[in-house]
Amino acid sequence: MTRLPLLTGLILGFAVSAALSASAAVAAPPLSDGIDIVLDQKRLDIVVGDKFGVRSEITNRGTVPSDRFVAHLNIASLERDVYVDPEDWSTSRSAVVAPLNAGGSTSLTWDLQSVNAGSFDVYVVLLPVGPSSAGSGPVVVSSTPLHVTVAGRRTLTAGGSLPVVLAVPAVLGFGLAATRWRIRRAA
Amino acid sequence: MTRSFTQPVTASESANTAIDLKSPGWRVVAVQECRDLWVSARGLLLVFVYSVLLSAITYLAATNQILNFLEQREAVNLTLQVSVAIGVLVVLVVSADAISGERERGTLESLLLTPVSRRGIAAGKVAAAMSLWFAAWLVSVPYVWILGRGVRIVGEALLLSLLVGTLLGLGLSAVGILISAASTSNKVSLSASLFLLLALFAPSQLPTATTHAGFSEVLLRLNPIASVLHYMSAVLARGHGWTADWSYLVSALALVVLAGGALIVTAPRTIRLAGGVSGG
Numbered sequence: 001m002t003r004l005p006l007l008t009g010l011i012l013g014f015a016v017s018a019a020l021s022a023s024a025a026v027a028a029p030p031l032s033d034g035i036d037i038v039l040d041q042k043r044l045d046i047v048v049g050d051k052f053g054v055r056s057e058i059t060n061r062g063t064v065p066s067d068r069f070v071a072h073l074n075i076a077s078l079e080r081d082v083y084v085d086p087e088d089w090s091t092s093r094s095a096v097v098a099p100l101n102a103g104g105s106t107s108l109t110w111d112l113q114s115v116n117a118g119s120f121d122v123y124v125v126l127l128p129v130g131p132s133s134a135g136s137g138p139v140v141v142s143s144t145p146l147h148v149t150v151a152g153r154r155t156l157t158a159g160g161s162l163p164v165v166l167a168v169p170a171v172l173g174f175g176l177a178a179t180r181w182r183i184r185r186a187a
Numbered sequence: 188m189t190r191s192f193t194q195p196v197t198a199s200e201s202a203n204t205a206i207d208l209k210s211p212g213w214r215v216v217a218v219q220e221c222r223d224l225w226v227s228a229r230g231l232l233l234v235f236v237y238s239v240l241l242s243a244i245t246y247l248a249a250t251n252q253i254l255n256f257l258e259q260r261e262a263v264n265l266t267l268q269v270s271v272a273i274g275v276l277v278v279l280v281v282s283a284d285a286i287s288g289e290r291e292r293g294t295l296e297s298l299l300l301t302p303v304s305r306r307g308i309a310a311g312k313v314a315a316a317m318s319l320w321f322a323a324w325l326v327s328v329p330y331v332w333i334l335g336r337g338v339r340i341v342g343e344a345l346l347l348s349l350l351v352g353t354l355l356g357l358g359l360s361a362v363g364i365l366i367s368a369a370s371t372s373n374k375v376s377l378s379a380s381l382f383l384l385l386a387l388f389a390p391s392q393l394p395t396a397t398t399h400a401g402f403s404e405v406l407l408r409l410n411p412i413a414s415v416l417h418y419m420s421a422v423l424a425r426g427h428g429w430t431a432d433w434s435y436l437v438s439a440l441a442l443v444v445l446a447g448g449a450l451i452v453t454a455p456r457t458i459r460l461a462g463g464v465s466g467g
Contacts, residue, residue: 049261161249164333165242168326172235179228 034062035069035100037124037142047151051113054146056124058107060100067130069097069140073110075122082118089115097126117152121145212303216311221318224281230319233277237270238326244269245330263335263344264423267327268416271352274323275412276384278316278356282363283380285312286458287373296460305454309368313360313450320356324349344423351415351439358411358442359384361450368457387412411439 040055060066073093077084086093090112097106112122126140224230248262289295298308328345335341363380370376390406390413407413418435421427 161245161333164329165246168329169235169238169242172231172238172326176228176231176235179226179231183226183228 035060035066035126035140037071037126037140039122039124039142039144039146041146042144044146044148045151046114046148048114048117050150051111052148053109053111054122055107055109056142057105058097058100058126059105060102063102065102065104066100067128067133068099069126070129071095071097071108072125072127073112073122074125075112075120077116078119078121082116084116084118084120089113096129099130114148114150117150120148120150122148212301212307213310213314215301216298216303216308217314220311220315224315224318230322233281233319234322234326237273237277237323240273241266241270241327241330245334248334259335260340260426261424263331263340264420266330266334267344267348267423268419270323270327270330271348271355271419272388272412272416274320274327274352275355275359277323278320279359279363279380279384280377281316281319282312282360283367283376284373285316285364286367287370287376288367290460291373299458299460305458306451308458309364309450309454312364313357316360316363317353317356320352324352340423347419347422347429351419351436354436354439354443355411355415358439358446361443361446365446365450365453365457368454384412408435409438411442415439 038057075086075089123145124142332341366379367376414435418432421432
């Protein structure tokens with residue numbers, strides 16, 4: 001009979017320690033904890049067609065090395081009727097970020113060209129892609145997006161190009177017709 | 188060349204012919220070919236169609252909402268790429284007709300009877316085909332001017348297109364005459380030349396990302412048309428110096444040397460009444 005409480009205590013102790021370790025595993029800091037992304041600009045006023053670059057500084061402020069990440073650049077339109085296709089703005093919008101040691105940092109530069117007029121936010125997200133962390137998140141988003149205001153520009157106008165667009169084929173067409181008429185008359 | 192050298196000439200033409208006969212053989216052939224091309228309105232028709240196409244591209248670049256985001260430099264680059272591409276296409280088509288077309292029209296025999304060497308005939312035909320490229324380039328001047336004014340690239344753009352278009356035109360003209368001389372019929376010659384041109388143009392339509400990786404880069408550099416268009420974009424759209432990407436011109440230079448060399452070597456054997464590569 002003296003063994004029963006001991007056995008019960010052992011089972012209970014094992015169960016409690018197992019539960020504690022399980023809860024510790026759930027509560028363990030995610031691999032992306034302490035990672036932040038800061039963009040080097042906050043506002044930009046440009047016109048359609050302008051090229052610009054934005055640098056993102058990724059820093060591991062945690063105490064453990066980070067996992068591997070994929071950094072992804074995105075552009076969102078802040079106006080309901082302006083459609084934005086990020087692929088048109090930048091041909092290269094993803095980059096792999098190697099694991100960062102505690103306190104380590106790295107920077108990525110993104111080249112863009114404004115395609116639409118309107119108001120946009122440009123931001124960078126980090127997605128963990130390590131063997132154990134892929135698909136588990138959380139996603140790290142740049143602390144402040146770059147707000148881009150793009151003004152429209154029409155340097156080329158229909159009115160400006162119309163004289164040349166019509167005159168050149170007209171002159172050549174007249175020359176062609178005259179030559180053909182001369183050949184027919186000679187024959 | 189549809190006019191026979193033995194055909195009687197009119198009084199007004201006899202003076203010109205007398206002057207021509209003192210010139211080197213290739214120049215006599217070139218002048219006669221150019222006269223045939225331009226006086227018969229064949230060249231004018233091709234240049235007229237070319238101008239309609241350039242007008243459409245220029246108008247779209249200037250008015251279309253989707254294309255209008257382009258920087259002016261890129262609009263000039265787009266128009267010049269089209270003008271060079273279509274310009275050399277026209278040169279290739281005329282060259283592909285040069286020997287096989289004469290055979291089918293029955294005018295090659297009289298040309299072969301003239302005291303001009305086969306190499307002289309080939310050189311004269313290349314020169315005549317190139318006259319179409321120079322006419323096409325002249326037609327492109329006002330379009331480039333209207334698109335490029337204000338950004339100070341008109342002069343640079345025109346000089347660049349003249350250089351690369353002449354390089355490509357010379358190479359493709361030599362290729363066209365080689366194909367024409369070796370073809371059994373004019374239809375075969377024109378089809379083979381057009382397929383060749385389409386095959387060379389295809390890589391220039393691939394997305395940018397795929398052309399900068401490994402083997403694609405090698406293919407790009409080996410392809411004279413794609414590499415020349417890439418060179419034009421680098422200078423005009425990306426503002427690179429003329430010498431920064433000169434290596435992209437190597438394949439076009441190689442085409443001129445190899446195709447021109449092959450034409451010089453094989454002309455005496457391939458420019459003959461019977462078509463095909465093995466005929467006597």
